[in-house]
Amino acid sequence: MSKPSGIALETNSLGRRYGRRWALRDCTFELPAGRVAALVGPNGAGKTTLLHLAVGLLASSAGTIRVFGASPWEHPKSVLPRVGFVAQDHPLYRGFTVAETLELGRRLNPRWDGALALRRLNRLGIPFEQRAGKLSGGQKAQVALALALAKHPDLVLLDEPLASLDPLARRDFLRALAEAVEEDGVTVLLSSHIIGDLERVCDSLILLSAAHVQIAGEIAAIRREHTLLRGPRDGASAVAAVEAEGMVVERSMADGRATLLVRSNPPHALPDGWEAREATLEEIVLAYLGQGASDLAGERGEVGAVTVVDDLEVTR
């Protein structure tokens, strides 16, 4: 299949409020078609809200969201057939067998590709006569993914697909997803609070924290833009000099060393005793999430502020 072009998903000042609390606020980003993007953030950051807005389960309270140019809430008939969605905990009808679950997909979707779903589930050895309620977590996730992919969607939205899976099931799930991306060139947005596995399948990142987008873009570009600097802790003037060079995302002091994550290329001239290296994705994500958390606590800008990483699971 040819690579789709254009913008798959775009939001503009998107916000969603529950009563007085904003679950998502001032969210603006574009996801070009063909990308595989990770939506990362701690629990409660607004990831599920954003995905539900994208598939029309929720209406926005502010701003706009468009899927291939159409509002999912206002025009579900044009958006729904193009979007495959796997909700958190991959809900299935517990009393339906796997075969009946696929029949549901066939009956409710005009672009249904049953052979594709059969092939995927056959290969995984999932019994078709088994009731969905009796499947393991990994099998349920695979059935839900097969259902979403057999719609032949142009955009796949996955809400925490890895959260309840063991490492083996996680690997199988990501492999199945990677195959779909390779075969069909679908655009994927998958939310996760697990960072480790994501870089294997994702080329883009949207980082949500405290209801706001902290950073969004291609992972390679994000990594190029960020540098980790380490130096002696006592050189306060040196820190100031480094800070002058670029935007400091995070400072931390440990083992008598200062570590700065800066959003800029490595400085041309580093002060004595300082070294620079490219930051890993995980370091970048953690730094931004820490920043989001300390935004909340009002501690931004204090040297040595404790980085709070709330509920963020890091696996390798």
Next chain:
Amino acid sequence: MIWLTWRQHRVEAAIVFGALALLAAILIATGLDMRSAYDHLGIASCLSATNHDPTCPDAVEGFREQYGQWVSASAWLNLIPALLGILVGAPLVARELEHGTQRLVWTQSVTRWRWLAVKLAFVFVGCLAVAGTLWLLLAWWRQPWDTLSGRFGGAAFDFEGPVLLGFVAFALALGIASGAVLRRTVPAMVLMLALFLVVRLPVELQLRPIYQPPLTVTSNVLAGNPVTRADWMVDQQFIDAQGHLLDFRQVWSICGGQGVATKLDFLQCAHDHQFQSWTEYQPASRYWTFQAIETALYAVLALALLGLSGWWVRRRLS
């Protein structure tokens, strides 16, 4: 969508239609029994005004005694609309929300509006078919009894007419709306039952007698009932020569003393005091008008609740 609706509701359908078949079997068996006793005892001829056969009062009394319990028990079938609201209506939306499966079914290519429309069509057609069958069955079953007591007052009115369809439509819509609003099945069932009774009982007891102003007739207390069996006697009191209404207690305080051993003595005393019988009633000719009024009332309530459900599913569950 039709396949999905059938797949999700087939167990309910089996229970409902199975129960209906069982009930039909019981009604047909007992109905045939009641009819043969009715013919055997010659009740029909006893009821004609010209028949003065002395065995008739005993025959009628015997028939009443034998089948009165069955007829009383059949009033429990008034719970069927509420049961349909609980079993079929309340879980319709609530069960999806409870299990989170609306996130599955509303994100296929079918809009939730259409999802709801197909489900409503399916359960309404099914449940109204049940109600219609019950109407026909019970009208046939009660027919001998109704020649004695009429069908206007009491439970017969609830069963023998389109009003039964109205109850079922209302109960279903109430269950669905409760489920959509509360988002939990069991609380929705409880709310549905409570609201159903809160509407159903006052409508029957307070409103039904006054859909049209009742007619009144004043008659000699010794002359027996001034209205026919088919009419619905709404109220009966005494009226004195000055035109004041007196209830039974007031007349009893005058005529209930010594020397009044029988009902006839009592009535004779009332007659001697120039009291007359004052009867308020709805004539049998109004039966279908009343059926139409009450059916329309429940149909409007059901439509309003369906509108609320649709709006809630489309707008509030977002």
